[in-house]
Amino acid sequence: MLAGTTYPKAYPNGRCYCGCGAVLKDRTAFWVRGHDGEAAHRVIRDRYGNVADFVIAHEQDGLAALSEKVGRLEQLVFVNGREDGPLFDHLRTDEQWREMRDLTHEVGRAGIPIYCPGAWAVLTLAAGLLAEYNSKVLPTKVMSAFRARRAVNRQPR
Ligand SMILES: [Zn+2]
DSSP states (O other): OOOOOOOOOOOOOOTTTTTTTBBOOTOOOSTTTTHHHHHHHHHHHHSSSSSHHHHHHOOOHHHHHHHHHHEEEEEEHTTTTTOOOOOOTOOHHHHHHHHHHHHHHHHHHHOOOOTTTHHHHHHHHHHHHHIIIIIHHHHHHHHHHHHHHHHHHHHHH
């Protein structure tokens, strides 16, 4: 299913959905036994030609969605553009760090095909930056927030 696409929902109508015209005894059923497979094959043949072409088209939809996410991840890794390199000194907002973390998890879970080395590189860089952020910047931020709050509490009233 294409991301962001919604399709109408099918409801049982008492007849086989394949179009054979058979009336179903079970009013909650969609199919005469076995007709669902035939109907699926017919749709695949009509739209894609054959099952192999259908599978490839489906994978390409997934790849398109994935490459969009990798593109955004790359922007977050190279905040100031490619020339600047993925230096840790790049200033990223908390929101950008969160987005990078979420995208890294999403892309990592989805799995990058072996023939996409650029995407692998971006994912690896993002994971490295996040590890450094988590080990250095995050504790510092938490501590400075803690100190700021303590300082406020200690002010004479
Ligand atoms: Zn049928």
